[in-house]
Amino acid sequence: MSHACKGQQTELDNKLAALRTSLKENADLENIRPLTDQVENLLQQASARIDADLAQAKQSFFESCSTLQRARGLEPETRRQLRAVIEQSQLPETKLTHLLPHLSTLSELYSQVLANLHQQKGIEPQTLPKSVHALSNALLNVLSEFDFEAKAAQAIKEQRSALAHASKPEELVTICVDSMKIIIDAVKVERTGSEQFLSRLNASLDRINQALEQSVSTSAQLNQVQLETEKQIRQQLSALSQDVEASDRLEPLKVQIASRLESINDLLAKRSSNTELEQKLEESLQQMSKRLTELESESKNYQTRLEEQRHKLYVDNLTGLKNRAAFDERFEIEFERAQRYQLPLTLAVMDLDHFKAINDTYGHIAGDKTLGAVGKLLKQWLRASDFVARYGGEEFVLLLPQQTIASSTPMLNKLCKKIASIPFIYKGQKLNVTMSIGVAQADPKESRIALFDRADNALYQAKNNGRNQIVTA
Template identity: 35%
Template sequence: MNNPNTAEAKIEQLSKRLQQSIQSRKQLEDSFQHDYNVLAELIIKLTYACAGMDHGLDNKLVKLRGLLQRNAGMAELEQAINDTQTVIEKHTLNVQRLLKQTSEQTQETVAFLRQQSLQKAGRDRLATIENMLESPSIAVTHYIPVMLELLQLFTASAHSLADSHTKPQQNSAEVPSRQLLELLNQVDFDGATGQLIQRTKLQLNQALDQQQFIELMLQLIRQIVKTINDERQSAQSFLLELNQTLTLVQGALQNTLASRTEFHDKSGVLNQQLQADMKQLNDSVETATQLAELKAQVSDHMQSINAALQQKFSLERDERRNFERQYEKASSRIKNLERQVEQYKRQLAEQKFKSLQDPLTKLPNRAAFEERFQLEFERWTRYKEPLCIAVADIDFFKRINDSFGHVAGDKTLQVLASMLRKSVKASDFVCRYGGEEFVIIFPQTQLEQAIERLELAREKISNIPFKFKSEDIRITVSVGVAQFSQDSDTVVTVFEAADKALYEAKRRGRDQIVTA
C-alpha cells in the first residue's frame, strides 16, 4: 500500500483537489454565463418593447442591445447602462408630467361631454369612461383605451349632430380654444406672426363657434407656414451665397496654384538662361586673349543677363499682382459672408434664448429647467453641497380663467412669476414648468433656508391686491419642497417627492408649504 504521507500521495491529493476546483469553477462560469444570457435576452426583449417611445431613448437602447448581442465587456456595458439610465430618468419624468396633463385634460373633456345633449348610449359610454378614470392605475396603457373611447364618443356625437342638422352651440369650440391658447402661450414670434398670435389670443378669450374657431386656426396656420417658408428661403439664400463664395475661393486658389506653377516654370527657364549666360561669361574671361575682344564679349553677355533679369523681375511683379487681385476678390466675398454668418449666429442665439424662455412670464421654461436641474444634480453628486427643489402651483387657477377670462389668468401668471423671482436669491433658479406650475431650484441651500424663502414668497403672493372686473380676489399658492440627501437620490425621485408634497399641500387645504 502507498503511504498517504509520501510526497507522491500528497501530490495526488492536491491534483484531485485542483481538478475539483477547476470543475467547480467551470460550473460557476457556466452558471454565470447562463444567467447572463437569460438576463441579456430579457433586456434585449425589453429594449424592443420600449422602441418608439422616445427618440433619444431609442438610440441608447439600440447601442445597449448591440453591446449585449456581441457579449461586450462590463466596462462598455456599465457606461451604456449609465447613459441609458440617465435618459430613462428624463423620459420617466416627462411621461409622468404628460400623464398628469392627460388626466386633467381627460377630466375636462369628460366634463365638457357631460354638458352635451347625448343620447342614452352616449351617456352610458361616458359613464364607462368615468369608471375607467377612477382606476388607481397610472400608466400610458391605462389612458389609451380611455382616449379611444373618448374619440369614438366624439365621433358618434359629431355624426348625431350632422344627422339632426342641429345648429352648433356657441361654446362648442371652448375646449379646443383653451388648448390652442395654452399652446400659443408657449411660443414667441416677432413681426406679423407675433402680432397675429396676440390678436388670436384675444379672440380665443371670447366665445367662438366651430366655424369661427376653424377660420381662426386656418389664418394662424397660413401665417405660421408663411413665416416658416420665409425662414427657409432666407436659409436657402444664405446657403447659396455660402456655396458661391466657396466656389469663388476655390477658383481663386486654383488660379493661384496654376499661376504659381506657370511662374515656377518660366522662372526655371530664366534661371537656366542666367546660369548659361554666367557660364559663357566665365568661359569668355578664361579664354580671352585680347582686352578689346574681352570687352565686347562681356558687354554682350551682360546685355543678355540684364534682359533675363528684367524678364524675371517682370514675371515676379505680374505674379504678385495676380495674387493680390485674386486675394482682394476672394477677401471681399469672404468678408461679406462673415457678416452674414454673424447675423445668422445672432439669430440662432436669439432663437435658442427664446426656446429656453417662457414668452408669457419671461422666466426660463421647462427645457431650461431640465438642463439646469441635470447640471445641479451632477454638481451635487460630485461635491454633495446642499440642493433643494420646490414645485409651486396656483390654487384654483382654473376658476380665474373660467370666471374672468384668460387675459386675467395671464396677468396672474405674470405677477406671480415676478413675485417668485423677487422673493428668492439671484442664485436660485425659478422657471415656469407649465400651466400654472412653477419650479424653483435652490443650489447650495439647506432645506430650512429654502422653506424660509418660499414662506416669504407665499405670504407676499397671498397679500397681492388682485382685482378682476371690480372684484377683489385673493390668490394663493401651494408648494411642495424636497431635498437631495441620499446617494440613491436622482432627479426623478426628488422631483417626484416634491410633486407629491405639493399634492399633500393641496389635500391639506392649500396656501401652505409641505416638505417631502
C-alpha cells in the same frame, strides 16, 4: 432647428477664422485647400441631417392630418381648410425643427376637438362646456409659447383672443386650423432666410475655391519661372566670366560681353514681368482675405440670429420666465452636478391656487396678467443662482442649487406670503391670488424623475390640505 445649427455654425466660424489667418500669414496655398474642404463638408453634413429630420417630422404630421381628414361629421369648410394645411405641409419649403413639437401638440388638440364633436350626442349638455373650456385652456397654453415677429405675432395674438370667446367645439376646430396655417407660414419665412444665407455662403466658398485654384496654379508657375530665370542668369554670368578669362583679344571680347549682357537684360526684364504676376497674385489673395472677412461677418450675424431664436425657444413669452424645455435642460445639469460633487439640491413645484376660477370669472386676459405679475415677482425675489421656469399653465418650478429643505423653506414661506399680500387688481376688482408649493431635496440614490415626482406629490398634498402653504417631501 434652433439646437442643430448652433454647433455647426460655431465650427464654421472657427474654420473661416483659421482660413483668414492662414492667408494673412502667407501660408502655403496647398495647405489652405483642406480648410475650404472642411467648411464645405460641414455644410453638407448639416444640410443632410436637417433634411432627414424634417422629412421624418413632415411625414408624421401628414399622417396625423390625413387621419383627421377621414373623420366623419366635419363641415365642408373645415375639411377644405384641413386639406389646405396638408397641402402646405407637403410643399418643398419645409419647417424649422424647433417648431415641429408645437405643431404636433396642435395636431393632438385638434384630434381631441374632433373626438369631442363625435361624442356630442352622448355628452350631457352641462358637461360639454367644461370639456370645451379645458381644450381652450390647453390650446391657449400652446399658443402662449410662440414668439414670432411682426405679422405672425399679431396673427397668433388674434387667435388667442378668439380663444377667449370660443364656446363651441366647431370654433376650436377653426382656431386650430388657422393656428397651424399661421405657424407653417411663419416657419417658411425663417426657412427661406436660412436657405438664403447658406446659398450665399456656398457661392462665396465656390468663388474662393476657384481663386485658390488659380492662385495655386499661378504660384507654381511663378516658382518654376523664377527658378529657370535665376538659373539662366547664373549661366550667362558664368559664361561671361569664362569668356573674359579665355579671350586674349579686346574686340571679340567686347562683342561677346555685349551679347551676354543683352541676354542678361532680357532675363531681368522677364524677372520684372514675373514680379508683376506676383503683385497680381498678392492682390488676389487680398481679395480672398477681404471676402473671408465679409463671410465671417455674415456668419456672426447669422449666429446672432440663431442665438436669439434659441433664446426665444427657451423663454415663456407670457411670463418672461424660462419655459419647460429650458427647465428640463437645466434640471439635468444641476442634478448631475449635485450627484457628482455630493451637493444639496432642492426642487420646488409651485401652483397658483384657484387659477381656473380667475379665468372663468374675469377671462383669459386677467389670467394672463396674473401669470405675468407672478413671473415678474419670482424673477425679482429669487437669488441669481436659483432657476425658475413656467412649467405649464399656472404651474411653476424652482431649482435651488446648494440649498437643503431646511435652508430653503423659510424663503419659500416668505414667497407664499408675498404673493398672497400683493394686490392684484384687474378692471378695478381685486383678485385673490395664492400659491401652493411642494418641496423635495435630491437623494443620491434616486433619479431626477423620482425627485420631481416627490415634489409634485407634495404639491398635491398642499392643495388637499387647504392651499396657500408649503409641504415638504
